[in-house]
Amino acid sequence: MFKEFKEFIARGNVIDLAVGIIIGAAFTAIVNSLVADLINPIIGLLTGGTDFSGHYLVLKGEVPPGASLQVARDSGASVFAYGAFLSAVINFLIIAWAVFLLVKAVNRVQSAASRQKEAEAEAAAGPTQEELLTEIRDELRARRT
Template sequence: MTEKIKDVAGKSKGVAGEFREFIMRGNVLDMAVGVIIGGAFQKIISSLVDDIIMPLIGLLTGGVDFNNKFIVLDGGSYDTLEAAKEAGAATLNYGTFITVVINFILMALVIFFIVKSMNKLSAKLEKEKEEAPAITKICPHCKSEINIEATRCPHCTSEL
């Protein structure tokens, strides 16, 4: 038993029509933009961690290169992770994991501050909107919304 979704006029929509409606919703487009910007932003965070933070951590820890911190699981000995991978050795790459964890923490921290500032801005705009002087009033006779300076209701023509 197949049911077709009907639009406002009562016409049946096919899968293509439903998909078009789904894609054109504002929140789906906003989410797509967010994913694209997030991907680009991740590259910035990765560069920050790999090119600035990890070298500083390496300097503080006596020149330790976290990207070459690994355990060879087959008992072999390799100078670098690259050499172990070229030899096809199974490795446990805990240095890479540490780098990825630092990436995640920094990304979460930046997103936290962005969301915090957006919430603060949103609350400020909402407060300003609430404090704005009224520009309309309700007609006591027909309950229509009218301009605050009106002396006669344009809907029911009652004097105010």
């Protein structure tokens, strides 16, 4: 069983998947920083606050004025944390866009490689049987005249 597991791990697909997960985690950290450190402050300025991800509405309960989202949650109040949700949506859209661009680039490279292989195979194959027969026919016609 250990031998089978070792063969499974040694396959390229598993290693590629592991690399993808590690890079994805690192990329997520970059996107989170982009949203938290660059995008949210700009949105916060437009909405009158400094930390957009901390914006919320109190649905039920008492919260001291100006309290942070965490303080509001800790006080037992029911809050509508729209800022945190919008931050998550922005994160998702940025990651989805980056993945889309990556898949598009990979597809373009694979398509070009496939076309090149087809062209090489076609060139290496030489003339088709039909082309050879056409040449023979034309040669025979030329000899008759």
